[in-house]
Amino acid sequence: MRHVSAICGGGMRAALGAAAGIAFAAAVAAGEIGFVDVGDAGNPADALGCGAVAYEYRIGIHEVTNAQYTAFLNAVAADDTYELYNPGMRIARAGQPGAYAYATAEGAKPVTFVSWFDSIRFANWLHHGMPAGGQDATTTEDGAYALLGAAEAGPRKAGARAYLPSEDEWCKAAYFRGAEGYAEYPLPPGVVPLAAPPGALAGSANFDRAVADVTAAGAYTESASYYGTFDQAGNVWEWVETEIDGERGIRGGSWDDYALLLGAGYRDSDRPAAEYEVLGFRIAASVAVEVFFRRGDVNQDGTIDIADPISMLGYLFAQAAPPRCLSSADANDDGKTDIADAIALLSHLFGGVAALPPPFGACGADPTPDVLGCMEFTPCAQ
Known part of the structure; x- marks a missing residue:
């Protein structure tokens, strides 16, 4: 059974439930991040050596959207110390430094013009529970990753709650099908990619300029992967955590690419500071381990006091x-x-x-x- 959880942009509350859920456009536009569990721990790699993951984890059903990224900017980018905002985004910025405010009219579409560093700062913000404040160690500069200035970061830390998926984590969520092994594309079994607008056709996806633009997250409702993710084939390229030849990996192809670039056999990379109209990201998260606690005992001294x-x-x-x-x-x-x-x-x-x-x-x-x-x-x- 696949389990779905959701983190909503206001409080990003996780609503755990069963079945391969779809966070439909209205929920996505409101800022909801949905996750699916990726089980089958200890699975083998594919023929090219990608996809082996020894543990269970969660991954976003959809790419991170403009609505979700706008909530992030409004929480931490009043000054925007590390330039999390790019004017090419479908997000408008108003005001002066120290009082910037952000809004989007295309909230359900994936955010683009984000660098690898922007992506891990978003992950740090989720790791900390989406606090509001300047871009420092309590919001964006530490957490799942320690950043040292604008463009230097350490590896994922043990205990990271939300993070950018590694290439193996991304590949497994996209192409692995349990006992059936690996598929060539992150689509339902028995179908090949079909470049077409959103509709009811299994295997249709946003690539090869079928739409000539990004489409709303999850718009291809009949084209889920085995674990229940959407748009890992096309729409926008997605950053992965893994370093490749001094750059950072990107996967999945975009609306502007042909089918070969969507497949399991194709990997690419780019400068971690790169920001393009066809480049976004997806978040992964740890599977929560149940720990008993008492609410309000912040310092864990056994009592609730001043x-x-x-x-x-x-x-x-x-x-x-x-x-x-x-x-x-x-x-x-x-x-x-x-x-x-x-x-x-x-x-x-x-x-x-x-x-x-x-x-x-x-x-x-x-x-x-x-x-x-x-x-x-x-x-x-x-």
């Missing part, structure tokens, strides 16, 4: 280390870690609010799973 909102404020505004259990720090249980959580804690301590959302008062699992996760919670350790 030290917890102080710890939260230090993380948000003083570049203190992030909590080891972001789910515990999400005091109001909205799927984000932000100033509202410190306010919720203060309201509980001094404003007569009797209880925080569960698990509160006793150790327990998160009843509303989200991308935040909990690396460890010592007071609840077995």
